[in-house]
Amino acid sequence: MTDLHQLTIHEAQDMLRRGDISSVELTQSVLDRALAVDNDVRAYICLLPEEALAQAEAADRRRAAGDDTPLLGIPLAIKDVICIQGVTTTCGSRILENFVPPFDATIVARLRAAGAVFLGKTNTDEFAMGSSTEYSAFFTTGNPWDLERVPGGSSGGSAAAVVAGEALGAFGTDTGGSVRQPAAMCGVVGLKPTYGRVSRYGLVAHGSSLDQIGPLTRDVEDAAILLGSIAGHDRMDSTSLNVAVPDYVREMKTGDGLKGMRVGVPKEYFTEGIEPGVETAVRAALDLMADLGAELIEVSLPHTEYAIPIYYLIATAEASSNLARYDGVRYGLRVDAPDMWQTYYDTRQAGFGPEVKRRIMLGTYGLSAGYYDAYYLKAQQARTLLRRDFERVWEQVDVMACPTSPTTAFKIGQKVDDPLQMYLSDVFTVSLNLVGMCGISIPCGFSDGMPVGLQLMGPALGESIILRAAHAYEQATEWHKRRPNLTERMF
Ligand code: GLN
Numbered sequence: 392m393t394d395l396h397q398l399t400i401h402e403a404q405d406m407l408r409r410g411d412i413s414s415v416e417l418t419q420s421v422l423d424r425a426l427a428v429d430n431d432v433r434a435y436i437c438l439l440p441e442e443a444l445a446q447a448e449a450a451d452r453r454r455a456a457g458d459d460t461p462l463l464g465i466p467l468a469i470k471d472v473i474c475i476q477g478v479t480t481t482c483g484s485r486i487l488e489n490f491v492p493p494f495d496a497t498i499v500a501r502l503r504a505a506g507a508v509f510l511g512k513t514n515t516d517e518f519a520m521g522s523s524t525e526y527s528a529f530f531t532t533g534n535p536w537d538l539e540r541v542p543g544g545s546s547g548g549s550a551a552a553v554v555a556g557e558a559l560g561a562f563g564t565d566t567g568g569s570v571r572q573p574a575a576m577c578g579v580v581g582l583k584p585t586y587g588r589v590s591r592y593g594l595v596a597h598g599s600s601l602d603q604i605g606p607l608t609r610d611v612e613d614a615a616i617l618l619g620s621i622a623g624h625d626r627m628d629s630t631s632l633n634v635a636v637p638d639y640v641r642e643m644k645t646g647d648g649l650k651g652m653r654v655g656v657p658k659e660y661f662t663e664g665i666e667p668g669v670e671t672a673v674r675a676a677l678d679l680m681a682d683l684g685a686e687l688i689e690v691s692l693p694h695t696e697y698a699i700p701i702y703y704l705i706a707t708a709e710a711s712s713n714l715a716r717y718d719g720v721r722y723g724l725r726v727d728a729p730d731m732w733q734t735y736y737d738t739r740q741a742g743f744g745p746e747v748k749r750r751i752m753l754g755t756y757g758l759s760a761g762y763y764d765a766y767y768l769k770a771q772q773a774r775t776l777l778r779r780d781f782e783r784v785w786e787q788v789d790v791m792a793c794p795t796s797p798t799t800a801f802k803i804g805q806k807v808d809d810p811l812q813m814y815l816s817d818v819f820t821v822s823l824n825l826v827g828m829c830g831i832s833i834p835c836g837f838s839d840g841m842p843v844g845l846q847l848m849g850p851a852l853g854e855s856i857i858l859r860a861a862h863a864y865e866q867a868t869e870w871h872k873r874r875p876n877l878t879e880r881m882f
Contacts, residue, residue: 580613
């Protein structure tokens, strides 16, 4: 049984329950795989082999004692912006290079209680600001389908780990697309929950009105399992919704799949800038959904062209405020200088990379007296118009379908010096964060050997319906079963 690392979570659950395998065997297989390929892929900032094996042993003991919680003994990876007690949480930044959180994020505490095994922390653009992992202060992750290309970002490490066999599933964060876009570029499933569905306590803040934690997995059922295990109210996060968590797996499988479902196709998401190979794959996916009984309806989201400017005003404003806490006093890096102000300056100068500095400056500018009305306030007003676009469309359709990203994974270095080009990778994902609704990206084909993602968007708390649509499509296709060829090299 050498390929345990390629199992889906639900396959592994069945085998663990039947006693065919132990969590120690499963975890060892995934760790061996990570050791054999991660010198090339570089998905992990830190791998925790001893801790993971100890957790796997504990899970096997719990199972022997009759415990059968869903994630018992399942090895998962966590993006390095989410706190695990006692494990360095860098956020891909020099300023937190040595920060060891004294507590678990709520999602980590929930996963831990469910018996999950933590393999390590995955690479990210610094403070989750980016679309390629190239803005990580440490290194760039390679796309397992072509190591010269980016895996997308900012949760690129998590997406790469899942498709490369280095974790059965992983968690990322999505402020403007950072779960869905890397999922699309690596050929895995990525789900961004409704704002407030998942607690953000213990997630290092980027844009507080936008951030959500979401799963990256090998198929849709696994996404439903992981979402169900982290969702729900948390008194430590006042923005978390006090709404019961459904059984997503069951709701996904009830009903008639896509039959009779009204699927909106937003015309503004099929315009210039979209690569022909991406458009072809997504159009073919729409045709298949129609064959499976969906009713395709063209819809319009007229304020789409403003989504990128609105997002980059609001996200940078919130980031500039959230990142004020890195001052060399409370935690993280400190560069000592003769006085307090100089200590702040020197610490932040040394600790933050260029993209983070760019955003702090942009955000501070947009919020400053004299400019606030013209930029931040205008962006908030336009955000309301965007939300109304979506609310009108939900009167006509159940879900919307469109590309996740206008391009497949680009070459490392291609966009790193051109922030505007980098920002445009998010044109199809940022709107959902701005309106607080949910979305999922699933594999729907390849273009020149690189994966293409189909995005399904749903209304607030519409996770069950997008999962049902995604699952029905996935059942009729094989795209999610393809795996990249990676050479295993032992070091
Ligand atoms: N790429 C977008 C940004 O740079 C989104 C990032 C994210 O979702 N964390 O802000």
